Amino acid sequence: MADIFGYQARAPRSAFAAVDSTLTIAGTGNVEEYLVQNWQATYAQDISEVFEIGSDAMYWVKGRPNGQGSIQRLVGPRGGILFSEEAFQACTGGVTMDLTPGVGCNGSTAVTTVSLSGVVVTSVAATMNAPSAGSGTQSALNENFGFKFASMSIG
Numbered sequence: 001m002a003d004i005f006g007y008q009a010r011a012p013r014s015a016f017a018a019v020d021s022t023l024t025i026a027g028t029g030n031v032e033e034y035l036v037q038n039w040q041a042t043y044a045q046d047i048s049e050v051f052e053i054g055s056d057a058m059y060w061v062k063g064r065p066n067g068q069g070s071i072q073r074l075v076g077p078r079g080g081i082l083f084s085e086e087a088f089q090a091c092t093g094g095v096t097m098d099l100t101p102g103v104g105c106n107g108s109t110a111v112t113t114v115s116l117s118g119v120v121v122t123s124v125a126a127t128m129n130a131p132s133a134g135s136g137t138q139s140a141l142n143e144n145f146g147f148k149f150a151s152m153s154i155g
Helices: none
Strands: 022-025 036-051 058-074 095-100 114-128 141-149 151-154
Touching: 036 141, 036 151, 058 114, 058 151
Parallel strands: none
Antiparallel strands: 022 095, 036 058, 058 141, 095 114, 114 141, 114 151
């Protein structure tokens, strides 16, 4: 029987597991047991278009790149703060952060690491939600760290 959307399913070429991934923060090390649930980083550069009077010629003016991101975690068995003191000090240049996803199946060793430098924590937030009756979930303390960074490399 044909798929209702006309989709032809194919076997996956490879697979990987988040369980094999590592997040390392300078001054903290591998963040295993810190219960990191989400990591996000955006690196962008502004480009402005400039036109000259009386001409249809366009020029691009390149802006400086800037990065920002966030980490959310559950406060669990490994107490203490996720970042070292250096990560809160903009004057000392911040810390580095590396995220390496897990390797693939079938002997695949292709690994790409996202490296951030000049990471400085800009905000810290904490939340706790009361579970609804009968939901089967437990209350958990969540931390959210916002940060800025100076540069990103992928390789």
